[in-house]
Amino acid sequence: MTLSAPIIRTIEWKEETVVVLDQRALPHEEVYLTCADYQAIADAIRLLAVRGAPAIGVAAAMGMALGAMGISVQHMPQFLGRFHKIGDILIATRPTAVNLQWAVDRMRAVARHEQHLPLAALVQRLKAESCTILEEDLRCSTRIGACGVPLLAPEDVVLTHCNAGALATAGGGTALAILYQAKAQGLPFQVYACETRPVLQGARLTAWELQRAGIPVTVITDNMAGWLMQQGRITKVLVGADRIAANGDVANKIGTYPLAVLAHHHRLPFYVAAPCSTIDITTPTGGGIPIEERDPHEVTHIDGTLITPPQVAVCNPAFDVTPAAYVTAIITDQGIIEPPLARGIHAVMEAVR
């Protein structure tokens, strides 16, 4: 079994274009977008055709490479100036997932370090770097899966939120990578997937990919999780992350924090799975993580249908922050970080520098 192969091809190069599985059309249709320039990638990120912190990082790296391919100047300083600006445009698409910033910074660093190359060679080098980032992401998924499997027990009933699966990455998953490896090892378990309003990533994406993998999955509305825990029907909570602060506070899809409080209240383990590229040691605590406020239409409309009275006020924060105190462990590609999380994060990030 080659677990570093993608479970689903969410994003890949096809010659000089980047092909993205359009997650807005799932679970009903598998539609692929062909992105020929960085603007198409920026739109795909902004409009959630590609989503999930690691996948956004890969998409941004490929967007930077596409951007480099489209710069028609003769001199390196002008090239670097334009390349830097493309990074700003990509970073501005979504503020919370730090992998976006991380990938852009990494592509910028390559350009800076390799500016001695002829322009055409540098552009190829940048494209190659985006491929490396994709491959690393797949390896991260495999490592996260391997690190996390020992935390599961036979007959576990795992609650997950949003989509931290193959679709949220280059194709391997973070939280769901653990479940895929557990399934491959024959562990019997089942999953409850919170539908994850407003964008329904749980109902649409997690349900789809787990069903496709033959893992028993039951969809619930977000407000049913408390009742299931009260009934003793959940044994563990396992989610992904969009950004982890240096102290272990975790920004993840809106609705994660109440699940953490409920898990704490019911004495259930609450695990977060993420690659180290999701850890932001420059942000000391969760209070410093910007929370994206998205279009009110995501709340007022479902599949184009208005569900509220017209013109009603709504609020649409896309993420919330779970304090480190509620996190039982963070499962990374570099091992499991246990409390005190701040110390563990520091040690892991020193090691990967």
Added chain:
Amino acid sequence: MTLSAPIIRTIEWKEETVVVLDQRALPHEEVYLTCADYQAIADAIRLLAVRGAPAIGVAAAMGMALGAMGISVQHMPQFLGRFHKIGDILIATRPTAVNLQWAVDRMRAVARHEQHLPLAALVQRLKAESCTILEEDLRCSTRIGACGVPLLAPEDVVLTHCNAGALATAGGGTALAILYQAKAQGLPFQVYACETRPVLQGARLTAWELQRAGIPVTVITDNMAGWLMQQGRITKVLVGADRIAANGDVANKIGTYPLAVLAHHHRLPFYVAAPCSTIDITTPTGGGIPIEERDPHEVTHIDGTLITPPQVAVCNPAFDVTPAAYVTAIITDQGIIEPPLARGIHAVMEAVR
């Protein structure tokens, strides 16, 4: 201001038929159903055209009267037998809200006590009793409102769930009756309404009726409540109830229990507003309250659109139970019941017997 007049006419007699505001069509259309027999009332309850524990009680009473009008037998014993069976059919429509059972029992008691009357007179007596139940419900709303207003403070930000408003009653409201009276008294406050998946009573009904009343309301998805509390943006939680056990455990719309846990966690008051007809002293604790499991389509479809992969497993409990320990107070038509709730409930129920 006549606060015992309905804010919205949710259900009323029009000659020999019962006219029900069809809540499935809200907030987009005001459609009224004309129910000419008890089966039409049973369908309206089962399919959520009329919903909310007090409103279901009134509808069931009117359904019993319609049922009585439709019985074509000459002798009282046969009449009483058929009348009893109609009660069973109405009770079977929804298991959790105790007001349904309460209203049917009350109509049966009238029939039993007045069986000396000629049949035609008894039928009229039953119709009159259903009108009395409606009027009492309106008075209950007024009293709940009056009892609850002193619990609010200027600039309160009240979180509510589902619809405990005019639409959930004969037209006065339970939790929202308090807000209507506070508004009438000039108190400045605002409301966050949880959308309340799967049936979206918050987004569709609460938002509609509060907006109509000029009360500032913001709709959120159910999973945003924790984040708002964490940000200090909620000051009180106020919900209705479908059944309250003798010990003060509260069955209410699915998603109420997690709000109670979150309120407890953030040290926010958690108030439940309900008429005494919602208190079931024959059920000692919440563990004895039957939780209705509804059609999976409510979860998998929104407005007829499939949102999950086809054939995915779902779970659809319509209610959950909040333990008495998380309830700051129960606001009834007979006054405020404070902890220990069991003792307060006992005292109030003795007084209304």
